[in-house]
Amino acid sequence: MINLVTLFTAMCLSVGVLDCDDIEIKESKSLWKVSNTLARVTLYVSGKSTITFSTKASKLNEQSQKALIAHELAHLVLFSRKDYTHGHNREHYQLCRKIAFENKVSKNKSKSLCK
Ligand SMILES: [Zn+2]
Numbered sequence: 001m002i003n004l005v006t007l008f009t010a011m012c013l014s015v016g017v018l019d020c021d022d023i024e025i026k027e028s029k030s031l032w033k034v035s036n037t038l039a040r041v042t043l044y045v046s047g048k049s050t051i052t053f054s055t056k057a058s059k060l061n062e063q064s065q066k067a068l069i070a071h072e073l074a075h076l077v078l079f080s081r082k083d084y085t086h087g088h089n090r091e092h093y094q095l096c097r098k099i100a101f102e103n104k105v106s107k108n109k110s111k112s113l114c115k
Contacts, residue, residue: 004053004065011069011103018076024050032056039072043079051076063105067113070100074114088115 005025012020031037031054038057042050051072057065074096078086093114100110 003062004058004069007062007065008051008069011066011073011099012076014102015073015077015099018073018080022048023076024048026050026052027055027058028052029055039068041072041075041079043076049076049079063109064113066103067100067105067109070096070103070105070110071113073099 004027008025009020012018012023031040031052037054038060039051039053042052044050057068060068074092077095078092096114097110100114
């Protein structure tokens with residue numbers, strides 16, 4: 001988990017537009033079992049946001065972790081915009097690919113996890 005927190009914080013800062021100190025980082029043992037999800041971001045009406053990593057995510061290799069974080073950061077960036085659109089649209093994909101590229105994630109890994 002320490003590794004994911006460190007990676008997430010570094011990548012969040014590298015994106016530049018997010019208030020990274022304000023994003024709460026959690027770990028969940030049930031996220032994968034319940035919803036087959038490695039990570040999830042939640043945005044509250046107050047403006048606060050949370051990222052939850054499945055315990056399974058801590059067992060991934062660094063490339064996969066970075067690609068996963070790029071995916072979630074792209075959601076957070078889109079959430080933070082007023083014209084935010086939900087889900088896995090073209091804008092999300094392109095932003096995810098950009099963040100992944102800037103963090104030296106391989107093309108194949110980024111293509112598969114940015115979807
Ligand atoms: Zn997603």
